[in-house]
Amino acid sequence: MNICVIGAGYVGLTTAAVLAELGHEVNCIDKDKQKIEMLNNSEVPIYEPGLKEFIDKNYNHLTFTDSLDDYIKRASVVFICVGTPSSEDGSTDLSYIDSVIDELSSRINSYKTIVTKSTVPPGTNEWIYNQLLEKGVSPELFNIVSNPEFLREGSAIHDMFHADKIVVGLRSGDHRSLAVIQEVYTGINAPYVITSLNGAEMMKYAANAFLATKISFMNEIARICEAFQVDVNDVAKGIGLDPRIGPHFLQAGLGYGGSCFPKDVKSLERTALSKNIQPHILQAVQTVNETQIDIYLEKLKTLFPDFTHLKIAVLGIAFKPNTDDTRYSPAERFIRCLSQFDCEIHTYDPQAKLQNPLPANVIQKDSITSAIRDADCVIIATDWNEFKQLDWPEVRQLMKGTIIFDTRNCLDRNKIEQYGLHYVGVGRG
Ligand SMILES: NC(=O)C1=CN([C@@H]2O[C@H](COP(=O)(O)OP(=O)(O)OC[C@H]3O[C@@H](n4cnc5c(N)ncnc54)[C@H](O)[C@@H]3O)[C@@H](O)[C@H]2O)C=CC1
Numbered sequence: 001m002n003i004c005v006i007g008a009g010y011v012g013l014t015t016a017a018v019l020a021e022l023g024h025e026v027n028c029i030d031k032d033k034q035k036i037e038m039l040n041n042s043e044v045p046i047y048e049p050g051l052k053e054f055i056d057k058n059y060n061h062l063t064f065t066d067s068l069d070d071y072i073k074r075a076s077v078v079f080i081c082v083g084t085p086s087s088e089d090g091s092t093d094l095s096y097i098d099s100v101i102d103e104l105s106s107r108i109n110s111y112k113t114i115v116t117k118s119t120v121p122p123g124t125n126e127w128i129y130n131q132l133l134e135k136g137v138s139p140e141l142f143n144i145v146s147n148p149e150f151l152r153e154g155s156a157i158h159d160m161f162h163a164d165k166i167v168v169g170l171r172s173g174d175h176r177s178l179a180v181i182q183e184v185y186t187g188i189n190a191p192y193v194i195t196s197l198n199g200a201e202m203m204k205y206a207a208n209a210f211l212a213t214k215i216s217f218m219n220e221i222a223r224i225c226e227a228f229q230v231d232v233n234d235v236a237k238g239i240g241l242d243p244r245i246g247p248h249f250l251q252a253g254l255g256y257g258g259s260c261f262p263k264d265v266k267s268l269e270r271t272a273l274s275k276n277i278q279p280h281i282l283q284a285v286q287t288v289n290e291t292q293i294d295i296y297l298e299k300l301k302t303l304f305p306d307f308t309h310l311k312i313a314v315l316g317i318a319f320k321p322n323t324d325d326t327r328y329s330p331a332e333r334f335i336r337c338l339s340q341f342d343c344e345i346h347t348y349d350p351q352a353k354l355q356n357p358l359p360a361n362v363i364q365k366d367s368i369t370s371a372i373r374d375a376d377c378v379i380i381a382t383d384w385n386e387f388k389q390l391d392w393p394e395v396r397q398l399m400k401g402t403i404i405f406d407t408r409n410c411l412d413r414n415k416i417e418q419y420g421l422h423y424v425g426v427g428r429g
């Protein structure tokens with residue numbers, strides 16, 4: 001099939017690469033000329049494991065352009081994968097979607113199935129459909145499908161190939177689009193969940209909100225564990241064995257971040273409020289998440305009543321491991337809060353960088369060794385494997401102090417303490 005993917009971000013690039021691998025002719029469009037130039041020079045503008053290899057492998061039927069003009073007429077399927085960030089009031093900013101509708105409306109010359117992969121609030125796909133009609137596109141020439149994406153950054157390619165489901169939201173009376181979507185995804189072995197446009201949109205928000213709820217729940221449990229000298233990791237392991245709870249997303253720590261959970265939970269809250277529904281749980285989830293960093297800062301203050309002349313190494317900047325993404329990164333927020341104290345912060349991340357402006361007392365280092373040399377305290381802020389597998393005797397030698405502060409509950413306390421280091425966490429017994 002001939003497919004256009006609009007938006008060359010984490011979702012768009014992964015979708016384009018996977019669809020090309022499945023044998024389709026794919027054109028990926030982004031209005032960011034610099035991104036397109038990089039992609040055309042065989043460079044991938046984001047760090048996502050395996051993505052470059054996939055793009056390189058499929059270069060014969062994967063093209064990148066900065067305008068819809070060249071390819072849209074040939075495409076029978078158009079995927080919308082542009083960003084849907086938060087507006088100031090927490091609702092979803094649909095301006096990128098709006099501009100895509102505008103650009104598409106003047107170029108639809110033959111039948112197209114328009115598939116929204118971007119995460120959009122309930123009612124948006126119906127609105128897109130009506131917008132296209134209002135802009136003069138004949139209803140004979142298109143239909144609209146909601147096909148939300150559930151991939152995680154860091155394992156995007158794997159997640160798309162091994163999806164646990166393919167959600168397809170259809171307009172009532174649309175008898176054509178399901179077959180198109182099934183043809184698009186031929187080769188991916190996942191059950192289909194077929195629903196209405198609103199149903200698919202809700203499913204996406206409910207999934208992200210539920211996962212965020214699990215995390216905030218465990219962060220609250222960690223606070224209670226702290227008061228009773230109980231290890232929250234043991235609690236997570238124990239309750240995770242109950243199949244009704246499951247072992248995933250029970251890791252307490254600095255809180256959830258990234259480009260999706262914070263904005264999507266907020267957006268769902270706004271959606272509920274717009275219908276006069278009080279979203280008590282969604283609000284509590286956010287309150288716990290927003291105050292989680294304070295718990296860690298307070299703990300640090302009890303360890304170091306005076307920060308003057310302290311050198312603190314913070315390992316991790318990205319919002320989670322295996323990505324360079326720092327959008328709403330708890331690690332970055334932690335570093336910026338810490339920088340308000342009179343101390344020196346040396347930070348390192350294998351892929352992510354702090355964006356300017358940088359506080360004067362924060363220095364980005366290019367290796368773990370240079371970050372931790374002479375540090376009074378080492379803080380693990382993102383659970384990258386290379387931080388979990390540090391050579392602790394070497395760390396002990398390089399550091400001036402002995403405190404390892406694990407904000408991600410990802411280290412083995414016994415292993416660390418046998419080398420004369422002191423392990424500190426929250427809710428770790
Ligand atoms: N990042 C993730 O892991 C996931 C994201 N999503 C959703 O997918 C959507 C996209 O997310 P990301 O890929 O992370 O965003 P992103 O910000 O990485 O990429 C979006 C891209 O769209 C481009 N764009 C904006 N307007 C355009 C236009 N009119 N024409 C062409 N290109 C345009 C931007 O230049 C940018 O490169 C969002 O709605 C997000 O909530 C869903 C599942 C996973």
Ligand SMILES: O=C(O)[C@H]1O[C@H](OP(=O)(O)OP(=O)(O)OC[C@H]2O[C@@H](n3ccc(=O)[nH]c3=O)[C@H](O)[C@@H]2O)[C@H](O)[C@@H](O)[C@@H]1O
Nearest residue numbers: 149150151152153215249250251255256257258260319320
């Ligand atoms: O809609 C989206 O964008 C995506 O959002 C998340 O994916 P992602 O943001 O890439 O990352 P996750 O692995 O879900 O982690 C999100 C945040 O929660 C934190 N987290 C995760 C799990 C956990 O047990 N504890 C915890 O604090 C992570 O450190 C990270 O900051 C969802 O997992 C995807 O299914 C979804 O498609």
